[in-house]
Amino acid sequence: MNNNMSQAKQILIWKNEADLADISVNSDETLDVLGVFTEGFVDKQKLSVRLNGHDAKLKISLIFVGNAEEEFDLQTVVEHLDKSSVSDIKVRAVLLGKSSLNFAGKVIIPGTAQRSETDLRFQTLLLSPYAQARTIPSLEIIANDVKAGHSASVGRLDEELLFYLQTRGFDKSSASELLIEGFLKEALCDLDDDQQIEQWNIISHKLASHTHE
DSSP states (O other): OEEEOOSSEEEEEEOSGGGOOEEEEOTTOEEEEEEEEOSOOSSOEEEEEEEOSTTOEEEEEEEEEEOTTOEEEEEEEEEEOSTTOEEEEEEEEEEOTTOEEEEEEEEEEOTTOTTOEEEEEEEEEEOSTTOEEEEEEEEEEOOSSOEEEEEEEEEOOOHHHHHHHHHTTOOHHHHHHHHHHHHHHGGGTTSOHHHHHHHHHHHHHHHHTSOOO
């Protein structure tokens, strides 16, 4: 299924794998996409994005919160097809229990897309010794006048920050919750206040359904 954008700016909010849909962004259009996934995927998913016109702008922020044996398996392919197009893809995951994330993201910038920009970032927090993450960002660039970056990090909560918060009166559980909140809430900053509250309630409900290990 394709979502063809005809307005200057739109925001899409995805809540489960059924919402995932291929995207087409045309000239001078701006699209922000937020995906908040708190239930594992039934099947492997693929998301295709085409920046069809000049000065098309896309921002994708995806949040995954997994527990028990939930699995998230997603491949994204973003194609810049015209000049001066911009894509910004940020993925944040918090994995508990035996949950897992398998995410492959590719950005393609052919010779027709000079002066384009892309940034592809994956960040994962493992809150259980049994949780697993495999994140693979990749760039396929033919154009020679572009700005492009990518990175992937997988780690645990910062022990120094946890210690610092505990010296300020937080117990370890509260300190952990504060760091997780800061890590994930950044992805919600483009929403209005009511939308931020709604999405954070979904996330916090999932986080509250477990006991940190």
